[in-house]
Amino acid sequence: MMQFLDSNFHGMFFLVIYGLLFLSSVLELGSASTPSQLQLEANAILNGGWWNLSSSDSHDICSPINGIYCNDAGSVIRIKYQCSQGRVQLGRLNLSAFKNLESFEVANCSLQGTILPEIGNLSKLTHLHLSSNDLLGEIPPTIGNLFQLTHLDLSHNTLRGEIPHTIGNLSVLTYLHLSFNSLQGEIPHTIGNLSKLTYLDLSSNSLQGEIPPTIGNLSKLTYLDLSYNSLQGEIPATIGNLTQLWSLVISNNYIEGSIPFELSFLQNLDDVDLSCNKINGTLSFSLSNLTSLQSLNVSHNLLIGSLKPFSDSFLNTLDLSYNNLTGLPLVLNSHYVDISFNNLKGPIPNGLDPYVLKGNKGVCSDILNKRYTNSNLVQSTTRNQRRIR
Ligand SMILES: *[C@@H]1O[C@H](CO)[C@@H](O)[C@H](O)[C@H]1NC(C)=O
Ligand SMILES: *[C@@H]1O[C@H](CO)[C@@H](O)[C@H](O)[C@H]1NC(C)=O
Ligand SMILES: *[C@@H]1O[C@H](CO)[C@@H](O)[C@H](O)[C@H]1NC(C)=O
Ligand SMILES: *[C@@H]1O[C@H](CO)[C@@H](O)[C@H](O)[C@H]1NC(C)=O
Ligand SMILES: *[C@@H]1O[C@H](CO)[C@@H](O)[C@H](O)[C@H]1NC(C)=O
Ligand SMILES: *[C@@H]1O[C@H](CO)[C@@H](O)[C@H](O)[C@H]1NC(C)=O
């Protein structure tokens, strides 16, 4: 009896082996690429547990419905995971198998685990989008091996540790989004090597130290957001080289010193937010040069002096509140103006809603007290509030 069972078992074992051999020969016949490569990819797909596929699907894993796209040879070049099949583990997918992968996109999928050093094996990768997941751990330095990478989005995860210096090797990167993580340490100075970068968002992390002056090397940058970190030191004068910049957001840090006059070189600036820092000195940089500026927020800083006369006719929003400004600007045509909680003195310019001047002890307080009974003022305040972007 035992012997019968035993031989039966062996028979089944050989059947399975024969079946696998047959399967692999089918794979060999069915492709122009190296068969072993396609097999490795099929194994990685089937063993990863990401897709509801069985071994009977191994002859054709390519399936846009499953978000698996292949080249003519049948090799996987794009994975855009549809997260309908529950939580998946990044580590369970053997990424090293996908030698031809160009785009790996798993966004908003509760993807778990850490980004393993093996990610650096994806030498053809151009797009890596793993935003809004539950990824933990550090960004592996091997990310710097992805020499073809143009888009890197790891935002909205729980990544910690430092941004690896090797990021400076990503010389064709145009888009870098690492916001809403717990990244620490300094912004690596090698970031200045990313000369093709147009979009850089490192906001809402725990980055420390100074803004590296090499940032001035990113001459194609249009969007720069470093807000909600613990950055210190002054805004580097090299910022004046970012002539394509239209959005500059450095709010909610510990930036000190004065606003560099080089900022006035940035004639494409549309939106500047330097609020909630320790910026001192006067607003000396020439706003008159910034003809594209729509919104300026320098509230909650230590600015002093009187505002230079400038034409703000193009500004939609001007927030100067919570500083120590002593003189009023001559022209204030902005749709939204807030100069409250400063050290202003003197008469209120024509057409200016007194409410935006509250918290200035030197400004006629009896007018300010009337605002609750004056319907025009209340109207104008609600109009202002609607304009807040
Ligand atoms: C996998 O697919 C089979 C058949 O299509 C289905 O019965 C099963 O519920 C699916 N499992 C999951 C986890 O989606
Ligand atoms: C993952 O893929 C690599 C490269 O294709 C291969 O050498 C390795 O054996 C695979 N690892 C596992 C656990 O399957
Ligand atoms: C993420 O997915 C949830 C539902 O799964 C959806 O409600 C939410 O809007 C998505 N967020 C983004 C940023 O796509
Ligand atoms: C993949 O990357 C790991 C870690 O970076 C490395 O040790 C391994 O040799 C690589 N494997 C392949 C198949 O390239
Ligand atoms: C990658 O970056 C590191 C650190 O910045 C540097 O030492 C190394 O030479 C770079 N590697 C290549 C191949 O450029
Ligand atoms: C800058 O990029 C070049 C390749 O474009 C690379 O050789 C060099 O190591 C990089 N330097 C740093 C500091 O990352």
Ligand SMILES: *[C@@H]1O[C@H](CO)[C@@H](O)[C@H](O)[C@H]1NC(C)=O
């Ligand atoms: C700035 O860019 C130039 C090339 O555009 C490069 O040679 C240099 O190493 C970069 N400097 C830094 C500090 O990244």
Ligand SMILES: *[C@@H]1O[C@H](CO)[C@@H](O)[C@H](O)[C@H]1NC(C)=O
């Ligand atoms: C702009 O970059 C050049 C080198 O590319 C440098 O010599 C110059 O000092 C920089 N200017 C500013 C304002 O940073």
Ligand SMILES: *[C@@H]1O[C@H](CO)[C@@H](O)[C@H](O)[C@H]1NC(C)=O
């Ligand atoms: C502004 O702050 C810097 C650095 O904290 C300091 O050295 C400088 O004296 C301050 N300037 C003024 C005008 O307060």
Ligand SMILES: *[C@@H]1O[C@H](CO)[C@@H](O)[C@H](O)[C@H]1NC(C)=O
């Ligand atoms: C205005 O911008 C131009 C061009 O960048 C620059 O040369 C000039 O110095 C700026 N003027 C002022 C007053 O900042």
Ligand SMILES: *[C@@H]1O[C@H](CO)[C@@H](O)[C@H](O)[C@H]1NC(C)=O
């Ligand atoms: C300016 O920034 C402060 C602090 O970051 C914020 O509370 C305020 O709403 C902003 N002002 C406008 C007009 O957006």
Ligand SMILES: *[C@@H]1O[C@H](CO)[C@@H](O)[C@H](O)[C@H]1NC(C)=O
């Ligand atoms: C504001 O400036 C006045 C002088 O104009 C000075 O006495 C006062 O200490 C300053 N307040 C702050 C908080 O810097």
